[in-house]
Amino acid sequence: MAPKVLTKEKIAGMNRTGIGMSPVDGDQMVQGAREGAPTSEGSSAGLQTVREQYIAERTGIGSMPPPTSLKGVAKAAAAFVRDQRPNVFLDRLGERLAFERTGVRLYDALLTHVSVVSDKTLGPTVAELRTIRDEEHRHFELLRNTIQSMGADPTAQTPAADAVSVESHGLLQILTDPRSSRSQCLHAILVAELADNEGWQTLIQLARTLGHDDLVTRFEQAWREEVIHLERVRGWFSAQMMADMNEGRIGVEA
Ligand SMILES: [Fe+2]
Numbered sequence: 001m002a003p004k005v006l007t008k009e010k011i012a013g014m015n016r017t018g019i020g021m022s023p024v025d026g027d028q029m030v031q032g033a034r035e036g037a038p039t040s041e042g043s044s045a046g047l048q049t050v051r052e053q054y055i056a057e058r059t060g061i062g063s064m065p066p067p068t069s070l071k072g073v074a075k076a077a078a079a080f081v082r083d084q085r086p087n088v089f090l091d092r093l094g095e096r097l098a099f100e101r102t103g104v105r106l107y108d109a110l111l112t113h114v115s116v117v118s119d120k121t122l123g124p125t126v127a128e129l130r131t132i133r134d135e136e137h138r139h140f141e142l143l144r145n146t147i148q149s150m151g152a153d154p155t156a157q158t159p160a161a162d163a164v165s166v167e168s169h170g171l172l173q174i175l176t177d178p179r180s181s182r183s184q185c186l187h188a189i190l191v192a193e194l195a196d197n198e199g200w201q202t203l204i205q206l207a208r209t210l211g212h213d214d215l216v217t218r219f220e221q222a223w224r225e226e227v228i229h230l231e232r233v234r235g236w237f238s239a240q241m242m243a244d245m246n247e248g249r250i251g252v253e254a
């Protein structure tokens with residue numbers, strides 16, 4: 001199929017952020033930036049020095065919550081003396097719990113998007129997305145039960161959960177922005193599924209190191225589902241990109 005030629009209407013609405021849109025104003029802008037240099041002393045090296053000082057004095061993002069059950073407290077107190085590794089595991093379990101919960105919300109947002117602008121030939125369908133969304137919810141429940149069985153509180157935010165919540169914030173913003181196109185939404189979900197895959201592999205490695213063979217089996221099942229999620233989302237994104245390329249489409253669908 002021959003590539004589409006841009007219509008006058010599309011050209012009129014074109015992005016004007018680049019300096020090349022107006023060479024005369026562009027030259028003046030460069031001149032203004034040169035003349036408008038900061039008058040205070042110092043440079044970006046000073047900023048770097050301050051950052052270095054903060055890093056050297058950092059106390060970290062958050063802290064691990066105490067165990068909730070008495071049994072958990074006693075066990076943890078005894079274990080703490082000889083082994084901190086279960087706490088490292090709990091921190092990462094908390095991280096996956098936070099991400100899987102966000103995953104459900106990401107798919108809820110994509111479901112809303114697809115219910116308005118679905119494309120049956122390209123996918124995904126509402127039914128396909130519901131299947132993945134429900135699996136993300138089951139992953140969340142698996143993690144909640146695992147954390148509870150270790151005597152910890154699944155509602156507490158661990159340091160790694162705090163960090164991953166910030167990481168995933170941009171994905172949620174794209175998927176809930178009504179201006180987002182299908183390809184932009186699918187790309188955001190693709191990033192989430194890539195992180196999902198890595199996250200479960202990390203948990204499997206940690207569970208195996210601690211000798212939790214029962215958990216390794218359950219986590220491997222969740223990971224197998226994540227592999228399918230990634231394959232499917234990659235397929236939908238790729239099909240959408242090919243359609244966008246053929247239609248000469250950038251941004252929202254006509
Ligand atoms: Fe997941």
Ligand SMILES: [Fe+2]
Nearest residue numbers: 193196226229
């Ligand atoms: Fe997933």
